[in-house]
Amino acid sequence: MDLPRSFTVRESSHRLCNPFTSEKLVTLGQAISPSPDTRVLDLACGKGEMLCTWARDHGVSGTGVDISTVFLDAARARASALNVADQVGFVHADASGYVADHPVGIAACVGATWIGAGVAGTVELLRRSLLPGGMMLIGEPFWRREPQNQETVEGCRMVAKDDLLPLPELLERFGALDCDVVEMVLADQDSWDRYAAAQWLNIRRWLDANPDDELADEMRAELLAAPVRHARYQREYLGWGVFVLMNR
Template identity: 60%
Template sequence: MLEVDLPRSFVVREQHHRIHNPIDEGKLALLGRVLRLRPGMTMLDLASGSGEMLCTWGRDHGIAGTGVDISRVFVEQARSRARELGVEERVSFVHDDAAGFVAAEPVDVVACIGATWIGDGLRGTVELLDRSLRPGGLMLIGEPFWRQDPPDEAAVRGSHVQKKDDFSDLPGLVESFGALGWDLVEMVLADEDSWDRYVAAQWLTVRRWLDENPDDELALAFRDELDTAPLDYVRYQRRYLGWGVFALMKR
């Protein structure tokens, strides 16, 4: 049995999220349409979270596939969502570490949306995903980029980024796909509204959790977070940090 899991603080903070990235339901549906998904296509989603992408695409486009995530809570939420949408016969979810996970059979679509740490960065994640992809298939990568050049260390840290060099601007990110041998064939980018739905929704969850759990070992850290996170977000992250899902095909 897998022993590792996501930090408890992350699960508490995003326990009510169906999508654990700054892409909302409308943009997720748009992404499925522009990729021209067809019934019978197969998909592997690494770091699949609560399974919203795989479940809704199974319902709307008839695809089948597997999601892999390290969080027990999110995997159970994904299985529940599959039952709710009536797609549990087509999609399944595995509690496992997505790092190093390779499909038993090549799939038509392989994805890692917002979790390229599973391959120690963009290059390693692309190499990992490629191991599960059939020739001519689609690779989906969700990755941040700098919308504007952060002027100082406060802007970098306030955007929840460790080092400015961790990410490039959008042209630099697109250029990196080409340097790795992949064509960019589609993309759907987050906007300020979809960022709000991802980040601002965490504040209500944290505040209500604090009211219900004032003596929990996480309470002091969450109280500090709620004191600073909203201002950091509106001052820095919402302005400087972009994010998108990029569809790639191997050259």
Template identity: 60%
Template sequence: MDIPRIHTIRESSHRIHNPIDATKLATLGRALGIGPGATALDLACGTGEMLCTWARDHGVIGTGVDLSSVFIERARARATELGVAVTFQHGDASQYVARERVDLVSCLGATWIGGGLEGTIALLDRSLKPGGLMVIGEPYWLSDPPDEAVAACHLTRKDEFGSLPDLVDRYDELGYDLVEMVLADKDSWDRYAAAQWLNLRRWADANPEDDLVPQVRAESRTAPRDHVRYQREYLGWGAFALMRR
């Protein structure tokens, strides 16, 4: 049980696996006013940077879960590096519910674990204390994509996402108040996407006999063009903090 190898190659240098940089992640942590000893659960945690740095900066304790064994090993190494009291489990985040409810639950950029936004919010809510904070990372359209080709570039349908106001309305309809948000900008999108191009190229050069090389080299050619034509112009992304009404 693991994620496709191409994904770990693509994001091999990333500490944050979304278009939000370390400064924005720290801004969100400060804005939420998290106190020492707050308990947290991060589903689809990647390499654990949010949980580790919030443990270092705010005294959070808790657990991260991810399907990637590669990412989980890196997350554990990061926790050791920072000397923080967080743990990481390799497993299917879509099936994970905390034994005891926590103060903060999160899923950044992986709402597929619950079959979409609504299902993921319902999953996270099962682990959250009353009055706790839920942090969701989710895309939205900055402007209406001109055709399905733009949506297909993001492996989605045109109607799968709405605008930012549409997304805020969905949170409201699901019974949650939006209490904070930090949004990606073009620069943070560039840093996230462009690092992938370098990761892919270096891996392909270092592993010329690997069966995955043709796929990696093909993506190395198309990904930059897709990004500058579609991604940075049409797709937004934000980390949204919610509280159940």
């Protein structure tokens, strides 16, 4: 049980495995200002940057769950580097079925709502771990501009236009799930550039070091196509944000 190697290649230098900058993560933490006694569950936590930095900055504690052994190794190293290893722990597991042993004040899934087969299922999964009055954090893409043709949809790595909603409709969707949206911090085009462009350098460096690897042809093809695809489609049409929800 692990992520395909292509993920760890393209995101090898990333601390945040989504189009959020460190500054925006700080903004999100300041916006919700968790108290030091808050316990956090972060499903599909990636390299654990949110959990580790919030443990340092806000004194929270908690658990991150991810399927990637490579990412979890990075998360544990980050916790040690920030001197918060006694506050946070990481579990190698399929986050799609993970429920906290004890309810938490913040339950998060930032950029991986496929663990619940979409937003609705992910909200229901997070609810199973949440204390009354707690907060859910959902990281989710949306249409920044509505695509006018199927070529644009596929250029954004979607199958159909209905795979995503425009921002107002996404907020309405949260409301239909009996949630109040109480905060949001959105990525911008520069955030997307930092996330996407760093992948190109990671791929190029990996190709230079591993020219005969069985994955090399696939990664070379991705590097050839990715910059233009990002500039033509993803940068213009895809939005992304972290939405803070509370049960009504």
